[in-house]
Amino acid sequence: MKIKMTVNNQVKIFECEPSDYLLDTLRNNNYVSVRRGCDTTNCGVCTVLMDGKPVPSCSVLTVQAEGKQITTVEGIQEEAEKIGNYFGEEGADQCGYCNPSLALTVYAMKKELVNPTIKEVKKYLVGNLCRCTGYISQERAIMKYLGDKS
Amino acid sequence: MKVSEYIKAKDLNEAYELLREDRKNYIIAGGAWLKLSVKSANKLVSLDALGLDKIVVLGDSIEIGALCTLGQIETNELIKQLYDGILVQAVSSIMGVNIRNIATIGGCVMGKFSFSDIFPVLEVMDTTLVFHKQGEVSLMDFLNNPKFEKDILVKIKIKNNLGKGFFKKVAITALDFSVINIACSKTDGLFSLSVGSTPYIASPCYKAMDYINCLSDINLESIKECANKVVEEIKFSSNNRASKEYREELAKVYISRGIKQVSNYEN
Ligand SMILES: Cc1cc2nc3c(=O)[nH]c(=O)nc-3n(C[C@H](O)[C@H](O)[C@H](O)COP(=O)(O)OP(=O)(O)OC[C@H]3O[C@@H](n4cnc5c(N)ncnc54)[C@H](O)[C@@H]3O)c2cc1C
Ligand code: FES
Ligand code: FES
Numbered sequence: 582m583k584i585k586m587t588v589n590n591q592v593k594i595f596e597c598e599p600s601d602y603l604l605d606t607l608r609n610n611n612y613v614s615v616r617r618g619c620d621t622t623n624c625g626v627c628t629v630l631m632d633g634k635p636v637p638s639c640s641v642l643t644v645q646a647e648g649k650q651i652t653t654v655e656g657i658q659e660e661a662e663k664i665g666n667y668f669g670e671e672g673a674d675q676c677g678y679c680n681p682s683l684a685l686t687v688y689a690m691k692k693e694l695v696n697p698t699i700k701e702v703k704k705y706l707v708g709n710l711c712r713c714t715g716y717i718s719q720e721r722a723i724m725k726y727l728g729d730k731s
Numbered sequence: 732m733k734v735s736e737y738i739k740a741k742d743l744n745e746a747y748e749l750l751r752e753d754r755k756n757y758i759i760a761g762g763a764w765l766k767l768s769v770k771s772a773n774k775l776v777s778l779d780a781l782g783l784d785k786i787v788v789l790g791d792s793i794e795i796g797a798l799c800t801l802g803q804i805e806t807n808e809l810i811k812q813l814y815d816g817i818l819v820q821a822v823s824s825i826m827g828v829n830i831r832n833i834a835t836i837g838g839c840v841m842g843k844f845s846f847s848d849i850f851p852v853l854e855v856m857d858t859t860l861v862f863h864k865q866g867e868v869s870l871m872d873f874l875n876n877p878k879f880e881k882d883i884l885v886k887i888k889i890k891n892n893l894g895k896g897f898f899k900k901v902a903i904t905a906l907d908f909s910v911i912n913i914a915c916s917k918t919d920g921l922f923s924l925s926v927g928s929t930p931y932i933a934s935p936c937y938k939a940m941d942y943i944n945c946l947s948d949i950n951l952e953s954i955k956e957c958a959n960k961v962v963e964e965i966k967f968s969s970n971n972r973a974s975k976e977y978r979e980e981l982a983k984v985y986i987s988r989g990i991k992q993v994s995n996y997e998n
Contacts, residue, residue, distance in 0.1 A: 598734075599734040599735065599736055599737040599775070600732060600733050600734040602766075621766075621767060622763050622766070622767070622826070622830050623826075623906060625827055625829055628829050631832070634802065634828075634832045635828055635829040635832060636829050636832050636833050637763075637829045637830055637833070640761075640762060640763045640766050640830070640833065641762065641833060642734070642737065642759075642762055642775075644737045644777075645759075645762060645777070645779075686828070686829070689828075690828075704823070705828055706827070707826075707827045707828075707905045707906065708826055708827010708828060708829050708830060708906065709827065709829075
């Protein structure tokens with residue numbers, strides 16, 4: 582079957598099966614920043630934005646994304662770079678596996694929450710696991726990014 | 732999950748016929764639980780085109796379409812007001828934002844999950860389920876009927892009540908299932924109490940409610956007695972998350988706090 586959606590502002594038509602998940606469809610079409618972790622909706626590394634909202638692409642069938650606007654980290658390059666710089670400065674970049682999904686979620690959070698407290702930030706990001714950093718350096722980086730109005 | 736066909740139903744009748752046609756046909760909402768629980772499906776029937784994703788006030792009720800996501804519910808201003816926002820508290824305690832942006836209230840209800848964080852809350856609010864064929868069914872009739880006929884949940888109705896509410900979830904980590912969850916409410920002078928994840932499916936505490944609702948006044952003694960009655964009547968067990976005894980102690984503590992909170996009790 583052919584499924585049409587917009588990925589990073591470009592209209593795409595993907596050939597897929599009804600059983601295909603968005604994660605696989607995106608990866609098979611070279612959006613390799615979208616990663617697989619648990620594959621059971623627990624870790625958040627497969628997160629993409631669907632109509633601006635973070636969703637776990639491992640659990641969204643490609644057919645369910647028909648007609649939707651999908652954003653991967655390539656679609657928010659400028660902001661991702663900014664977030665990445667704060668991560669670098671704070672030592673929040675280790676293996677980097679979780680970074681694209683975290684950057685997307687932080688980007689969505691900045692649009693959704695007005696001046697969030699650290700508690701609200703932690704609650705928002707609870708579904709984005711990182712095996713390396715222990716989260717403290719990420720927290721510092723994210724709070725700095727949220728304060729950056731440039 | 733292996734899927735042979737994905738069909739966007741044109742109306743509820745079509746969806747209902749497809750659902751009844753074959754044991755391996757399923758309604759798909761967010762699909763998050765289906766992915767983990769179903770190995771192969773013949774037809775997945777989507778209700779996406781049927782406008783079931785609205786939250787509206789009708790008469791004296793708030794109606795939540797079955798396809799409303801948990802994310803939609805937790806940010807809804809009306810629901811934030813309902814019983815001090817306990818449904819929002821329960822919903823926002825489930826996993827992370829990303830899953831809440833796909834998981835739906837319909838999927839939560841139809842899953843009849845023993846670990847459900849929303850059943851205790853729905854049980855202490857005046858909640859009715861509306862099905863396509865069977866019409867209005869009380870939440871407890873649905874939960875207590877293991878042979879409930881296959882049907883499509885269209886919406887849930889909650890009396891638009893500004894009563895007092897309390898919700899507490901205890902979990903080992905933020906992403907884990909509850910060790911226990913407790914909800915209390917007070918409307919028109921009457922308490923409603925429910926305990927879930929015991930680890931069985933949430934249940935109202937009928938005897939404890941009878942006891943406390945017959946008292947003309949409450950005090951520390953009667954609150955303690957009520958909490959003891961909860962532990963006597965509700966079945967608690969041990970599993971790999973917590974022991975029976977720990978759950979019982981938690982239930983006593985949080986039922987007491989809940990009663991105090993919803994009755995503005997000050998020692
Ligand atoms: C990893 C994970 C952890 C979770 N942790 C928790 C937790 O801690 N606490 C908690 O309360 N919940 C938890 N949940 C459950 C979650 O909140 C949702 O309830 C669940 O994902 C189902 O919602 P869904 O929209 O994805 O339903 P789906 O997966 O699409 O459907 C679930 C079931 O309901 C049926 N169904 C769906 N909608 C309808 C309808 N309108 N009419 C008839 N049948 C219908 C489907 O056929 C299927 O059998 C968890 C889920 C996952 C995947
Ligand atoms: S891979 Fe999707 S949540 Fe872990
Ligand atoms: S930096 Fe390695 S998983 Fe987060």
